[in-house]
Amino acid sequence: MAPPLYTLAEGRPYPDASTAQRFSDGSPAKGLALLQDTQLIETLAHFSRERVPERVVHASAVGTWGEFEVTHDISHLTSAKFLTGIGTKSKTLSRISTVGPGAGSADTVRDVRGWALKIFTEEGNQNFVFNDIPVFFVRDPIKFPSLNRSHKRHPATNITDPTMFWDFHSQNQEGIHALMLLYSNRGTPQSVRHVNGYSGHTYKLTKPDGTFHYVKFHFKTNQGTDTLTEQEADKLAGEDPDFHKRDMWDNIAKGNYPSWTLYIQVMTPQQAETYRWNIFDMTRVWPHSDFPLQEVGKLTQNKNPDNYFADIEQAAFSPSTMVPGIAPSADIMLQARMFAYPDAARYRLGTNYQQLPCNRPAVPVYCPYQRDGQGTINGNYAGDPNYVRSALKPLAFCPVDKGLPGQTPQQKVLGQKESGKGGTAAAAGPDAKHNIWVMGTVEDYASEVTEEDFEQPREFGEKVLGKQPGQQEQLVSNVAGHLGKADPAVWEATFDMFSRVTPELGEAIRKAVTSKAQK
Template sequence: MDTVPTYTGAEGVPYASASTAQHFGGNNIKGLMLLQDTQLIETLAHFSRERIPERVVHAAGVGAWGEFEVTHDISELTDAKFLNGIGKKSKVLLRVSTVGPERGGADTIRDVRGWGMKIFTEEGNQDFVFNSIPVFFVRDPIKFPSLNRSHKRHPATNQGDPTMFWDFHNNNQEGIHAIMALFSDRGTPKTVRHLNAYSGHTYKITKEDGTFHYVKVHIKTNQGVETLTNDEATRLAGEAPGIHGVDLYESIAKGDFPSWTFFFQVMTPAQAENYRWNIFDMTKIWPHSDFPLIPVGKLTLNKNPGNYFAEIEQAAFSPSNMVPGIAPSADPLLQARMFAYNDAARYRLGVNYQQLPCNRAVSRVYCPFQRDGSMTFTDNYGGDPNYIGSDLKPINYKGKFGAHGYKIGGHEEWIGSVVGFTSEVVDDDFVQARMFWDMLGKQEGQQEHFVYNVACHLKGAIPQVQEKALGMLSNVYPVIAEKLRVSIGNLKKVAPLN
C-alpha cells in the first residue's frame, strides 16, 4: 500500500503542483494571473483567514496531553466517578499560559500563570481553570476586565505600562496578597514542570444523599519548585522567549514525563459559616494549619500535541464545566467566570466549539436543543425534534442538573438576600499579606528579592502613582515602603533614563 499522500485541494481534487500558477504571458515571469486558477485563489484567500482571535487573556501558552489517576479514597466526600476508585485514570488536556502578553510573548515574563485543565470523564468534561498564585487580585467580578486591561498595553503608547498596573491596584487594594506573591522570588517558574497551581475559587463536592463540603484545590509539582531571578527571566526573554514550551515538549518527547499531585482542602458548611474569613473571597487563603491538604490523585503529562493549533490553540476551558459530584459555590468571581469563559470560546472559536476534537467529550453527547450554527460538523441530530416536549423522540433524563426545585448542593440560603454591593478594603485585607512578608523573612534573602523585584517594576510608574503604591504597601508594613523607596532611588541612579 502506498503510504505517500497525494496532494489535493481542500475539496479533494488532485493537483499536479503546489508551486505553479496559471498566468497569461507565456512561460515567463511577467504576465497576468488568471481568476480561473482555483488553487492560487484558494491558497491566498485561506492564508488571509487562517488566524483566529487570540485569547483576550492567557493568549501565550503551552500544552500537552496526559492522564489523571486517583491515588486516595475520597468516596465519602463526592460521587464524581473520575474521583472514585484508586487507580482509576482519565484522559487530560492541559494548557499553561501567561496572562497579559499576546501570542508570542516571552514565557519568562513576571506574570501569573494560568492553568487550563480538561479531564475527559464518562460523565462529561470536568474543567479546572487555576492560577499559579493561591489568591486573586480582586474579589468583585465587575473589576475583572479592568484588572486585565491595567496589566496590558497603554491605549495611547501601545506599550506595557507600570503606571497603569500600580494605579489600578492602588485603588483596588483587596488583592494585596496576590501582588506580593507575584513579585516574590517565586513569581517566575523555571519551567512549566516546576509550577504549582491553585483553584483560588471555592468549589463544592457533593454526594447523592445531599451532603456536601466546600473545597479548594491545590496542584503541587513533583519536580520541586524552581524559579528564575528577575534578571535571569529578563535575559531569557530575549535569548529564549519560548523556553517553557521547548522544555515541556522535549521533556515529554524523551520520556521524562512531568507530574503533579492533587490535594483538596475541605471545609464543612458549619465551619464555613463561622470561619474567620469569608470563604467566597478569592483574595483569602485557607491556612493549612486550619484545613490540611488531603491527597487525591496524580496528574502526569505523557503526550505532546501532534499539531499545536488543532489541539492547544483551539482548546477551550471553562469553570462552568462540572460533572456530577462537583458544583459551584457562591463565590462571586466563580459565578461570573462560569459565563465569561464559555462566552469567550463562542467568540473565539464559534458556537460549536464543543465539537472540536480537543474539546469533544468522550461520553455520549445528546443535546438536540443546541444545534445548527456555524461549523456544525456532526449529523446535527438528524431529524430528531429540536424543541422540548415532543412525543416523537423519547428522551431519558438522569441526575439533578437543571431539575425542578434543585439546589446545587444546598446551603445557599445562609448567604443573604439580593442587594447592590461592592466590597470595601479594610485592615483585615492586609493580614495575609503581613503573614506572607513574615514568611519571606524566614527564608534567607527573600525579602530583599521581593523589594528588588517590585522596585524594578514600580520605578517605571509616574511619581504620584509610585507614592500611592508605597502608601498601599506601608499598610502591610511601613518598613516595606521604606526599603522600596531606597531601592527605587538606587535603581534610578544606575539607569537615570528609566
C-alpha cells in the same frame, strides 16, 4: 518515495501544490493570473483566515495531553466518578499560560501563570481553570476587565505601562497578597513544569443524598517549585523567548514526564458559617494549619500535541464545565467566570466549539436543543425534535452509542430508566438541591479594603519569604525595579499599600525606588 497526492479541500486532485495558472505568450517574464485558478484562490483566501482571534488573556501557552489517576478514594465526599476508586484513570488536556502578554511574547516574563486542565471523564468533561498562585488580585467581578487592561498596553502608546499597573493596584489594595506573590521569585518560574495549580475559588464536592463539603483544589508540582531571578528571566526572554514551551516539549519527547499531585482542602458547611474569613473571597487562602491538604490523585503530562492549533489553540476551558459531584459555591467571582469563559470561546471559535475534537467529551452527547450555527460537525441530530417536551420518539440517527436495551437515545446518555411519560425524565441531577441561596435584598455592592486584607500578606512575607534567605530583599528589589519605571504620581499610594503590610516593607520599597530615581 512517491510524493503525496494533493487535493483541493473538496477532494479534486492536483499534481503540484506549488503551481498557479496564468495566461501568457510563453515568456517566463510575462503572464496574468487567472480567477479560474481555484488552487491559487483557495490557498490565498484560506491564508487570510487561518487565525482565530487570540485569547484576550492567556494568549501564550504550553499545551500537553496527559492522564489523571486516583490514588486516594474520596467517595465519602463526592459522587464524581473520576475522583472515586483508587486506580481510576482519565485522559486530560492541559494548557499553562502567561496572562497579560499576547501570543508570541516571551515565556519568562514576570506574570501569573494560568493553569487550565480538561479531564475527559465517563460523566462528561470536567474543567479546572486555575492559576499558579492561590489568591487573586480582585474579588469583585466588575473589576476583572479593568485589572487585565492595567496589565496590558497603554491605549495611546501601545506600550506596557508600569504607571497603569501601579495606579490600578494602589487604588485596589485588596490584591496586595497576590502582588507580593507575583513580585517574589514565584513570579518568574524556572519552567511550567515547576508551577503549582490552585483553584483560588471555593467549590463544593457533593453527594446524591444532599450533603456537601466546601473545597479548594491544589495541584502541587512534583518537580519542585524552582524559580528564576529577574535577571535570569530577562536574559532568557531575549535569548530564548520560547524557553518554557521548549522545555516542556523536550522533556516529554525524552520520556521525562512531569507530574503533579492533587490535594484538596475540605471545610464543612458548619465550619464555613463561623470561619474568621469569608470563604468565598479569592483574595484569601485557607491556612493549611486549619484545613490540611488531603491527597487525591496524580496528574502526569505524557504526550505532546499532534498539532498545536488543533489541540491547544482551539481548546476551550471554562469553570462552568463540571461533572455531577462537583458544584459551584456562592463565590461571586466564580459565578461571573462561569459566564465569561464559554462566552469568550463562542467569540473565538464559534457557537459549536464544543464539537471540536480537543473539546468533545469522551462520552456520547445528545443535545438536540443546541444545534445549527456555524461549523456544526456532529450530524446536527437529523430530524429529531429541536424543542422540549416532545412526545415523539427520536429517529434512529443520533450521535450516541447503543446504550442499554429499551432506552431512548436521551436515556442512553443520561443512564435513566423509562419515565413512562412523554419525553424523557428530568435531568437536573443531584447537584440542583445544593444551590441554596440565602434570601436577601438586591443592592449595589463593592467590597471595601480593610486591615484584614493585609494579615495574610504579612504572614506570607514573614513566615514564608522570611524563612528563605534573601527572599524578602528580592521582593523589595523586584517591586522597586518595576515601580520605579512608573510615573511618580502613583508612587506614594503604592508605598502606603506596602506599608500596611509592615511599615518596614513600605519603607524599604520607598528607599529603593527613591534612591534609584536620584541617581
